[in-house]
Amino acid sequence: MTAEALVVDPAAARWAATPGAGCPGPDAPLLVLLHGYGSHEGDLLGLAPHLPGGLALAAPRGPLLGGPGFAWAPLATPGRPEPGGVRAGADALLAWLDADARVGARPVALLGFSQGGLMATQLLRARPDRFAAAVVLSGFALDAEEPGDAALAARDPRVPVLLGHGDADPVIPPGATTRTAAWLASHAALEHREYPGLAHGIDARVLADVAAFLSRTLPVD
Template sequence: MTLTIDPAVVRHAGSTTAGSPVLVLLHGYGSHEGDLLGLAPHLPADLRLVAPRGPLTGGPGFAWAPVTVPGRPDPAAVRDAADALLTWLDATVPAGTPVGLLGFSQGGLMVTQLLRTRPERFAAGVVLSGFALDTDEPGDADLAARAVPVLLGHGDADPVIPADATARTATWLAAHTVLEHHVYPALGHAIIPPELAHVASFLTRTLR
């Protein structure tokens, strides 16, 4: 399936200075493009924030891919969404601009997939309560060679993303990226202030 990102519903916030690093915010299943913009006050002020809407309807909002087995979506659907995001990104952000990715839940899946699809395009990634496909992807070796920094943050009481998917993802990221991994005791499927402090510090160090 050929998917497209609608530029008319992409939201923007943060820095308006030309050449500012770009942080792409990728919402979770059933959410929308405005959801993660609520994190803006907690993120470095010099970043340009860009939040696209998932190309599919899902739950009460939008999605990047259909939900099938939790933690194990159809790889073809995830690849289609990554291709759509890359086409939109190439038309939106000039080559040479530092680009980071931040995704929550299914948006975190898209962060990992974008890194695996075109690792040279991205300076850093943040995966919050997300996961990666349980497959080998063509860009995996290139990603490992580039040592892209990635922050993985999640709770140890997440009722949405299966623990085996989270553990699998942490192992995979440790082998293919420069991983910073934070586990938050008793946290469910959510984002908390200590996690945001870790994210802000990570982006300040990596997205320049």
């Protein structure tokens, strides 16, 4: 499959909800969970019990094979992937979102881990007015100028973004994280959290901050 032909398989996407009072209605906020390189659509659904109640969840599968699982873009120099592949992955995700009737006009937020975090930042740049909030965990932003960057920075109020990562991450270079934090600070309403001793992963501190962030930024009843 070429980069120009990437397709997110709607049949592979998993839909769920965070625990709460009943099933979220059609207007409930949707949180799109974007897995990392080599993982799969079920990976981040395990976070559901730790997230605010009343959220609809959608977990798509990356359109590429990668490692033992799937990917959104080809693996390259850590923190500096080839831009064309990243844009193709984001375009495929947007096409999937646009085509699924369950998305509708509800508020949509993004939560991405590692390469999924890269995709979350890229979706914000591709559709500056589309998303209500984003969580980027152990991820980074593409090191390139994008056509939507100026519109994203001009959004008023700016889209809230939580960037969380460990200071002992052996996968994402510190330079990529520093660059991403600076870029987000100039284009979004950034909340930046660095976790001492955390490697490339998610722990209780991260989950607490994510839950608090989503509770503040999404209209959950």
